[in-house]
Amino acid sequence: MPSHAxxxxxxxxxxxxDILREHVAGESVDLVYLDPPFNSSRNYNVxxxxxxxxxxxxxxxxxxxxxxxxxxxxxxxxxxxxxAPEHVGQMIGAMRQFVGANQMMAYxxxxxxxxxxxxxxxxxxxxxxxxxxxxxxxxxxxxLDTIFGALNFRNEIIWQRTLAKGLMSRRLPDNHDTLLCYQxxxxxxxxxxxxxxxxxLANLDDKTTGKYSQRDxxxxxxxxDNLINPNPDRPNLTYEFLGVTKVWRWTKDRMQAAYExxxxxxxxxxxxxxxxxxxxxxxGKPLGDIWTDIPPLNSQAAERLGYPTQKPLxxxxxxxxxxxxxxxxxxxxxxxCGTTIAAAQKLGRRWIGIDxxxxxxxxxxxxxxxxxxxxxxxxxxxxxxxxxxRQLAQEKDGRYQFQWWALSLVRARPLGGExxxxxGKKGADRGIDGVKTFIDDATGKPKRIxxxxxxxxxxxxxxxxxxxxxxxxxxxxxxFITLEEPTHPMITEAASAGYYHSPGWGxxxxxxxxxxIAELFAGKDIQMPPTEHGTFKQAARIIxxxxxxxxxxx
Numbered sequence: 297m298p299s300h301a302x303x304x305x306x307x308x309x310x311x312x313x314d315i316l317r318e319h320v321a322g323e324s325v326d327l328v329y330l331d332p333p334f335n336s337s338r339n340y341n342v343x344x345x346x347x348x349x350x351x352x353x354x355x356x357x358x359x360x361x362x363x364x365x366x367x368x369x370x371x372x373x374x375x376x377x378x379x380a381p382e383h384v385g386q387m388i389g390a391m392r393q394f395v396g397a398n399q400m401m402a403y404x405x406x407x408x409x410x411x412x413x414x415x416x417x418x419x420x421x422x423x424x425x426x427x428x429x430x431x432x433x434x435x436x437x438x439x440l441d442t443i444f445g446a447l448n449f450r451n452e453i454i455w456q457r458t459l460a461k462g463l464m465s466r467r468l469p470d471n472h473d474t475l476l477c478y479q480x481x482x483x484x485x486x487x488x489x490x491x492x493x494x495x496x497l498a499n500l501d502d503k504t505t506g507k508y509s510q511r512d513x514x515x516x517x518x519x520x521d522n523l524i525n526p527n528p529d530r531p532n533l534t535y536e537f538l539g540v541t542k543v544w545r546w547t548k549d550r551m552q553a554a555y556e557x558x559x560x561x562x563x564x565x566x567x568x569x570x571x572x573x574x575x576x577x578x579x580g581k582p583l584g585d586i587w588t589d590i591p592p593l594n595s596q597a598a599e600r601l602g603y604p605t606q607k608p609l610x611x612x613x614x615x616x617x618x619x620x621x622x623x624x625x626x627x628x629x630x631x632x633c634g635t636t637i638a639a640a641q642k643l644g645r646r647w648i649g650i651d652x653x654x655x656x657x658x659x660x661x662x663x664x665x666x667x668x669x670x671x672x673x674x675x676x677x678x679x680x681x682x683x684x685x686r687q688l689a690q691e692k693d694g695r696y697q698f699q700w701w702a703l704s705l706v707r708a709r710p711l712g713g714e715x716x717x718x719x720g721k722k723g724a725d726r727g728i729d730g731v732k733t734f735i736d737d738a739t740g741k742p743k744r745i746x747x748x749x750x751x752x753x754x755x756x757x758x759x760x761x762x763x764x765x766x767x768x769x770x771x772x773x774x775x776f777i778t779l780e781e782p783t784h785p786m787i788t789e790a791a792s793a794g795y796y797h798s799p800g801w802g803x804x805x806x807x808x809x810x811x812x813i814a815e816l817f818a819g820k821d822i823q824m825p826p827t828e829h830g831t832f833k834q835a836a837r838i839i840x841x842x843x844x845x846x847x848x849x850x
Contacts (some may be wrong), residue, residue, distance in 0.1 A: 421484050518573055521647055758776065778812050
């Protein structure tokens with residue numbers, strides 16, 4: 297059971313299975329969207345190869361940080377078989393029989409455990425959208441049918457994420473993703489008004505053009521619609537109008553008012569009067585389950601942040617608008633670069649985001665602060681003291697997680713890491729972990745601050761090496777972030793590097809700076825020229841639907 301109630305919009309760092317179990321109460325979430333890390337990098341791996349090394353005839357593409365069948369998968373499989381609802385355990389057991397103990401099955405086991413928890417936290421009025429691709433969508437649908445019930449399946453939405461490119465020698469191009477939509481029950485929230493697309497008057501389809509074929513003097517398109525009542529037994533609506541006696545849809549007073557307003561016309565003398573229905577007053581074109589109108593984010597897109605699997609904000613806005621109401625709680629357990637929570641904030645929803653990497657958490661924080669100045673939210677799972685920082689550094693994959701977390705304290709961009717991966721590599725093979733940029737002269741040329749992070753033993757040689765790298769790379773300032781307290785020889789070596797003089801601000805800044813984690817906790821920061829140009833790509837500012845921050849209890 298959750299250890300405490302969630303009372304504000306919250307980002308969690310950690311394994312979403314643990315966080316769902318420990319922090320999120322049952323029936324407390326209105327909408328779940330998840331885009332699990334699978335097949336995102338389009339790398340070719342053998343997913344159906346037995347983990348013992350035996351090849352299979354089937355090959356499949358997979359996410360670079362793919363799941364493996366090991367102790368974690370075996371343990372989770374055992375939990376599902378022995379502790380999950382019986383029908384779920386039977387399903388996952390049968391699936392293992394024909395899929396085998398391989399990477400694909402590891403992925404499905406891990407997903408099944410999380411989908412059980414996501415079903416638990418959903419309110420009876422809640423919905424879930426699972427974003428995947430054809431690689432595993434058929435398996436995931438079986439799992440979802442089992443957990444949610446086949447009768448609660450609502451849609452398999454096809455999103456065209458890119459145009460077909462070139463000719464394929466043996467198959468058609470792969471250019472769509474799948475969204476599997478399930479509702480927890482028949483009372484699930486559904487906003488029918490939100491699933492109409494405004495008509496594009498410059499590009500109408502043939503059917504709409506055929507219906508709205510007439511045009512007013514002011515250029516508005518309209519059609520003449522029927523005013524006769526389908527029920528002939530309505531004496532109170534039977535009367536003569538413009539010389540024609542019929543059973544009408546409206547009362548005579550309403551008909552007369554519409555006529556005087558120019559909305560009821562008689563095409564010719566003696567003809568049945570008809571209603572003038574304007575195209576621009578209609579709700580729009582009903583949305584189907586094939587979405588081709590939301591383009592993917594190309595390299596020039598204004599909202600693109602450089603995250604490899606970033607989805608368009610419009611895609612999440614459509615989902616959130618259709619299946620939740622203002623003030624509802626939206627949960628994304630694989631939060632990535634934070635598109636779901638950014639869309640939820642924009643539309644006046646409350647939100648919970650979870651991710652396994654500190655790089656993603658940092659990216660989400662920067663994005664929210666840039667889009668919604670003054671926003672407040674909680675981050676749970678980041679170190680709050682030296683002891684927690686040491687623990688992070690000692691965890692599995694802790695070296696890179698510590699680096700990314702430490703770089704986030706000074707708002708630096710990591711080198712050699714991607715937000716969807718748990719590990720990274722040193723930038724330029726010279727021990728550089730991160731970079732900040734600034735502009736402080738009339739040339740407009742960006743200047744670089746190179747940053748190195750150390751969580752273990754440090755000495756004077758580390759500072760000398762960083763000094764040499766700064767000179768080799770032509771950087772302006774170097775920063776050494778250390779978990780251990782710097783020694784006196786280290787401080788002396790850094791001071792000997794001298795100063796950088798800022799022509800724009802007329803001030804001197806230490807050429808080589810040492811910052812301990814303890815100092816960063818105390819509020820110390822890099823000494824550098826002020827700048828409005830951020831190191832990360834800036835997200836556009838957005839006005840929220842309700843213009844207010846919202847607290848909540850789960």
